[in-house]
Amino acid sequence: MSTDDPLRQATRQLARFPGIGERTAARLAWWLLRQAPEVSEEIAAAILHLRQGMTECSRCANIAAADPCPTCGDPSRDTGIVCVVERPQDVAAIEASGAFRGRYHVLHGAISPLDGIGPDALRIRPLLARVEQGEVKELVLATDPDVEGDATALYLAALLKGTGVRVTRLAHGISVGTEIEYADKSSVARAMEHRREV
Amino acid sequence: MSTDDPLRQATRQLARFPGIGERTAARLAWWLLRQAPEVSEEIAAAILHLRQGMTECSRCANIAAADPCPTCGDPSRDTGIVCVVERPQDVAAIEASGAFRGRYHVLHGAISPLDGIGPDALRIRPLLARVEQGEVKELVLATDPDVEGDATALYLAALLKGTGVRVTRLAHGISVGTEIEYADKSSVARAMEHRREV
Numbered sequence: 001m002s003t004d005d006p007l008r009q010a011t012r013q014l015a016r017f018p019g020i021g022e023r024t025a026a027r028l029a030w031w032l033l034r035q036a037p038e039v040s041e042e043i044a045a046a047i048l049h050l051r052q053g054m055t056e057c058s059r060c061a062n063i064a065a066a067d068p069c070p071t072c073g074d075p076s077r078d079t080g081i082v083c084v085v086e087r088p089q090d091v092a093a094i095e096a097s098g099a100f101r102g103r104y105h106v107l108h109g110a111i112s113p114l115d116g117i118g119p120d121a122l123r124i125r126p127l128l129a130r131v132e133q134g135e136v137k138e139l140v141l142a143t144d145p146d147v148e149g150d151a152t153a154l155y156l157a158a159l160l161k162g163t164g165v166r167v168t169r170l171a172h173g174i175s176v177g178t179e180i181e182y183a184d185k186s187s188v189a190r191a192m193e194h195r196r197e198v
Numbered sequence: 199m200s201t202d203d204p205l206r207q208a209t210r211q212l213a214r215f216p217g218i219g220e221r222t223a224a225r226l227a228w229w230l231l232r233q234a235p236e237v238s239e240e241i242a243a244a245i246l247h248l249r250q251g252m253t254e255c256s257r258c259a260n261i262a263a264a265d266p267c268p269t270c271g272d273p274s275r276d277t278g279i280v281c282v283v284e285r286p287q288d289v290a291a292i293e294a295s296g297a298f299r300g301r302y303h304v305l306h307g308a309i310s311p312l313d314g315i316g317p318d319a320l321r322i323r324p325l326l327a328r329v330e331q332g333e334v335k336e337l338v339l340a341t342d343p344d345v346e347g348d349a350t351a352l353y354l355a356a357l358l359k360g361t362g363v364r365v366t367r368l369a370h371g372i373s374v375g376t377e378i379e380y381a382d383k384s385s386v387a388r389a390m391e392h393r394r395e396v
Contacts, residue, residue: 005263006244006251013244016237017226028215030287032248033261039214040249044242046204046211050230051238053204063231065203089228 007033059130061106061123063088071095071104078102080137084127084156086110086144089181094142097188102140105130110148111155117148119155127156131165138166140195144179145170157198168195205231257328259304259321261286269293269302276300278335282325282354284308284342292340300338303328308346309353315346317353325354329363336364343370343388 007029015025032040056062057069060082064070071077071091081102085091091104107122130136141156143149157167170180170191180188205227213223230238254260255267258280262268269275269289279300283289289302305320328334339354341347355365371389372381381389 006248007261007263010244010248013241016241018229019222019225024217026287027217029248030285031216032245033252037249040245043211043214044245046208047230047238047242047245050204050208050227051235054231063205065205087228088231089224 059126060104061108061126062091062104063106076101079135081140082127082130082136082138083140083142085142085180086149086152087181090142093181093183093185093188094192097185097192099189099192100140102138105139107143107152110143110152112148112151122152124156124159128159131160131163136165138168140192141167141169141198142180142191146177146179153198167198169198170195257324258302259306259324260289260302261304274299277333279338280325280328280334280336281338281340283340284347284350288340298338300336303337305341305350308341308350310346310349320350322354322357326357329358329361334363336366339365339367343384 007026010029010032011022011025013025014020014028015022017025020028032043053065054063055065055067057064057067057072059068059072062069062071066073078101081100082105083091083094083100083102084105084107085094086107086109088106091106094100094104105123105127107124107127109117109122111117111119111122127139131139139156139160141153143152153169157169160167170188178187183191205224208227208230209220209223211223212218212226213220215223218226230241251263252261253263253265255262255265255270257266257270260267260269264271276299279298280303281292281298281300282303282305283292284305284307286304289304292298292302303321303325305322305325307315307320309315309317309320329337337354337358339351341350351367358365369392370385371392372378372385376385378386
């Protein structure tokens, strides 16, 4: 078999996925070859459509199929309380807990000087713009309980001091070291319930 | 987020891969969203091209980018000895050993009455046709050392009795580098059964 036949190409491409090594990628490629052609077509189409069909919400910076996203576009949700998260996946985790009926703001990361990520690399300015519009009464900081998440929460708390906005932080319920994306929903619900003043 | 937005669709499609659950699929989909659009495009193209670009060799039934496959098309290889394997992947494993310079024949499975797989479901007839052409002097049966692989080897050996073709089977025993203490008991049993004069 030549070094760049379609099988090798597919193996190499599938091995780009995080956590998928060469061997697993080869196994997936062989599996595709044994399926009906529609399987490959449907998977390829979904991958293409994913990148083309999702966009960043111009209000909360969440990634969704529409702008504004379903949460920002839902008039029944409380505009006075905004939950600030690191990643779009965290929105889904908090929604699954059913404990929050406000809006969100996605930072797309956390402050991490070691990785060269400062406040300007995050969606902090649009968050301040939302606060300046005056509707926001409380910000719930739901960044991860790790060094970067804590640093980001402290930075935001300092930044918002004197604006009159109540700043709280998710606290009890999420064990230290667990990323919010992977926390179980009752822990997320508890954390929301017990949020504390920063 | 609606239940069938592009993210959910991609997650569902990626979860069709064997060994990839819903959570891993979601993680891969989010990873794709964070990459440049070219990453999704290249992976999708490789998946599509894989199914369109690979074909079954009309001589040995191996899956390759060309027909005849590179092995069948290589005039330097011995046409007198044919290694019979269950899967195309087995060809790659034997090639990697560097110990074989003959041709191959891929059965695409093994006889398994419990799964309803009889001899007619395998590429046995084209193998017999190759034998009847008279060039084959030896068949090395390299089916798996399990119930189905053994049954398939026995079936082929019986079928080829009287044709004058030498029929051999890959030696099974303790794998090189395995300490006897840690070898599985059926490998030890085979090794004992097939012991050789030193």
